[in-house]
Amino acid sequence: MSASVLSPAVRRRWWWFLWGLLALSAIGIAAYFVPPYLTGGSAVPIDRAIVGYYASLVVHALPAGLTLVIGPWQFVPKLRARFPRLHRVLGRVYLISVVAASMAAAYAAAVTESGFALQVAFYILIVAWLYTAVQAYRTIRRREIALHRIWMVRNYALTFAAVTLRVYLLVSMQVFPSVPFPELYTASAWAGVLGNVVVAEYFIVQRTLRPLARRRAAVAETPQPVG
Template sequence: MSTATMSRNVRRRWWWFLWGLLTVLALAIAGYFVPPYLVGGTTIPNLDRITPGYYTSLVIHGVPAGLALIVGPWQFVPRLRARFPRLHRVMGRVYLITVVIAALVAVYSAAVTKSGFPVQVAFFVLIVAWLYTAWQAYRTIRRREVQLHRIWMIRNYTLTFAAVTLRLYQLPLLALMNSVDWLPYKDVYTVSTWLALLGNVMVAEFFIIQRTLAPLSRRREKADVAATSVTV
């Protein structure tokens, strides 16, 4: 087996490992956090039930957002796209519709949340970026710009996945909060929110550059070299 083949196999295994981890986490977070909202939210601590419409907005936001979390990973599997293109298109429409609904409803939740101004800013930045990347993903596929569509979908799902990473960041911060007296939960939530937003964006851009743009650049360079050789 050649070195190039071994390298491709290693990259393929890593891709499937990361995809599997992402999918399991998405399913776990959606399955654990969405159902309590559907049965009255009695098991959710510190839930604001005083602000008019706040709980209702969380439910209307959480259901489509959870569905987007579940649907998203399957859109990135090349074999599924190739074998079931019609299913891919249908799931893509479902995904984009759920993202738009969840984002628009989140405008109200973000506006009235009592988590503080820094969290509100993070949520509004996330909402704008969520809607913008969804629009770009839709616009590029309508123009049959498939490669650009995939890039914008990576960016969009990364923002969807912030619901997962926000809770993952909370775990060590909550452990720290329970061991010290100077760290309130409001600060834990603020830090987790910003880390989820900024961290996910940086990971997405790194992945896009390394897995999408860099290979395209290398192929273009090889084609230019080959064309130059033929001309000479």
């Protein structure tokens, strides 16, 4: 059944279900992976012999965790309408955190010994993350609200790759126990980035572009008064 034939009440329930799933998983991943870095540890094994590698992950962890936690709340219409000032402040914190996390991730990706394919995946993610953040900032500065929301959907889809990467990795480790960990991690990174981009574009088309096209078509078909 397509979304267009669902009642408004059913669509709202689905929206809140999916939003809750997204928010809980984002907060859960941030709560599990970020705190160990702040106490000198890590949730996964890290090669500390690589100069600056661990430090770059620590610098990356806190702002990246902030983006994961802040993002879902920025998409709730009632919160935006009721607390516009808070929405703007959190938006600035979010975008600054994207830049900070990207800079640290760029160094970590450069020095990692996990292979060229993984480095390419991470650099595509970093460039796309920064580009969508810049576009989101530029559009809101020009008061282009609809475009701003589209770019923020794209940006948070890339942010959420931190979650989907780990989900794919955990599943693949159970399904393919004989495959070496570096290969599973690389495949999960690519799947996390590309899969999230596809989902984000589908969401944008279904929730923003298609309704806009229908409204424009309805206006064009409406008889105009003569003289």
